[in-house]
Amino acid sequence: MRRVAITGAGTINALGHDVASTWEAMREGRCGIGPLDFRDVERLSIRIGGQVRGWEAEAQFNRQEIALYDRFTQFTMLAARQAVTQSGLDFRGKLGLDCGVVLGTAGGGVNTWDENYRTVYEEGKNRVHPFVVPKLMNNAAASHVSMEWSLRGPSFTVATACASSNHAMGLAFQMVRSGVARAMITGGSEAMLCFGGIKAWEGLRVMSKDACRPFSANRNGMVQGEGAGIFVFEDWDHAAARGADILAEVAGFSMTSDAADIVMPSQAGAERAISGALRDARLQPSDVGYVNAHGTGTAANDKTECAAVAHAFGHHADRLMISSTKSMHGHLIGGTGAVELLACIMALREGVIAPTIGYQEPDPECALDVVPNVAREAKVTAVLSNAFAFGGLNAVIALKRA
Amino acid sequence: MLTTELTIRVRVIAIIAEQAVLDISEVRPEMSLEELGIDSLGLVESIFAIEEAFDISVPFNANEPDKNEFDISSVAAIIGAVEGLVARSK
Structure with a gap:
């Protein structure tokens, strides 16, 4: 059994667009939840969420990438870039043959489903963009990470609702610990904050209209957020041998x-x-x-x-x-x-x-x-x-x- | 007795009976959802059916069942709450 090190971390979420700003917000106890801003929000009874603010995909990705990246993939790619950069690993050579990607998402390309259902049902059009399927599939983000960084080992996506990314990271951990993989990119992402995404949740009547107050006697439900967290899990000896900065041990x-x-x-x-x-x-x-x-x-x-x-x-x-x-x-x-x-x-x-x-x-x-x-x-x-x-x-x- | 009130009563009981898998005659006004064997999922499904049947919006948050303005303590209470919402929606 090998030990497993975390040697890279990246994120984008309502609190910040990287790990440093997210930690700062957590340290200050800052709230990233606010009024939702997207099309038809006025038709919802739940109008708050932890939405990523100031996101400009065009500043991060080229036209071809944007045509293929749903919002959940965009978040993943940004966070993965931060994590891989921090790790200092280069997977383009032989190392990439022993490394893969396991990510969690519950809904995958929810915005892509939502926008294209609108096109065919609401607007009555009979044609959608040719990339709808490769954009919305749950494994799109994992596949794009594998392509971007030449990760050619085991890669897949886990969908277990609210436990998806913990299951994904747990499996990545087991793969590195058992020696199946030298390093794994892992974590998860979600981008469900759109009309259809929230409308579906409203039905269960478990959402709060004003705030998320865990453990407080007057709590009245959950509030949705969006974003991604991506990590590099690496064989401890491999990380130590190259003098990597180990953030923590997955135990x-x-x-x-x-x-x-x-x-x-x-x-x-x-x-x-x-x-x-x-x-x-x-x-x-x-x-x-x-x-x-x-x-x-x-x-x-x-x-x-x-x-x-x-x-x-x-x-x-x-x-x-x-x-x-x-x-x-x-x-x-x-x-x-x-x-x-x-x-x-x-x-x-x-x-x-x-x-x-x-x-x-x-x-x-x-x-x-x-x-x-x-x-x-x-x-x-x-x-x-x-x-x-x-x-x-x-x-x-x-x-x-x- | 106004026809609309009778209709509301009959339709709400029909919705509850269907959810409880009981005959309409077995659903009595004083019964609670618990007695009827309706759990939290059954409750949100009943509320959805009520909203659809009467074209109303029922204010109900499953996290604070006791604080909701929509009283679900008994079949009679639910009927009363629906009558109020229908009257206000006109």
Whole structure:
């Protein structure tokens, strides 16, 4: 079994267009959620989200690229460029034969579906652009990353709703750990903030109209975000031999299924995933200083997650910090675990715990230290990142300080 | 009794009965959704059916079922809430 190092990180989300600005916003407890701005937003009852602002695709990509890149691919490419650049790896030679891409997304090219349905149904046209299919397919982003950086090993896309990017990163970790791949580009992306994307979510009646307030007694639902988080997971010895700056160690991963309900979470399934990740990483509960929660801000998730964490950690749960950064960047659905892994790396590397903002009233059913409203300085050596998806699919990743 | 009120009552009960997989005669006004075996997904599906049937918009957030202005504590309460929304939509 090989050790796995993170040697590159990149992101774009509502808090910033790179890792440094995202960390700064998390440190300041800044909220990236605001009024949504896109066509037909006035026909929605939910009009807030963590939208990426000031995004100009034309400044990043050429005409041919834009013709093929849906917004979720654009976000992926920008974040991947940052991550690969930071890693210093060049995959164009033999190294690229042993390296691949595993990304998570729940919806893939949702904007492309939305725009082209409009064209044929609303506008009554009978012709769409020839690139609709290669643009909207869920693996488009993973494929473009493989092409851009000559990654010729195992590449694919994972779609497990809100756990997609944790599942993707977990699989990338397992591939590097087992020796199947020398390095993997991994993470996830989502761009669902368009009329159809939000309209679909409205139907479930779990969205908040005003704010995402995880763990707060007056929380009233989730708020969607968009963006990408991309990382380079590399064989530890390979990274150390070339003197790479190791951001953190990926130490363990566990996935479980509730096998119970298509939307309601289960404490047992979440708890088994948390305990499994600790075991896989050979960590004791008391080794863990911080958990980045799934923390969606729904009534059901937050109380179930707190019960699962409390049970999995036992007495140590009272000394643990657990926060939901979704309060700041929103819920990036299939990309959420990837952006949230940044908060985990910040905790390990910078000694700063990102807060749960919007916290107003304690909830006896969420009686843990949720790092309310203000970031905290703390030295932690091991952290977990939780993701619990609709459909009862749970994926938890453990990181250690490098 | 106004015909519209009767119609609302009958149609709401029909929607609830269908969701609960019961005969219309088995759905009584004092029954709660729990007694009827309707879970959270069944509830949002019923609300959708009500919105479609009466061309109204029902204010309901599943995260705070007790705080909603749309009272779902019993079949009778739901009928009353729908009557109010229909009256206001005219």
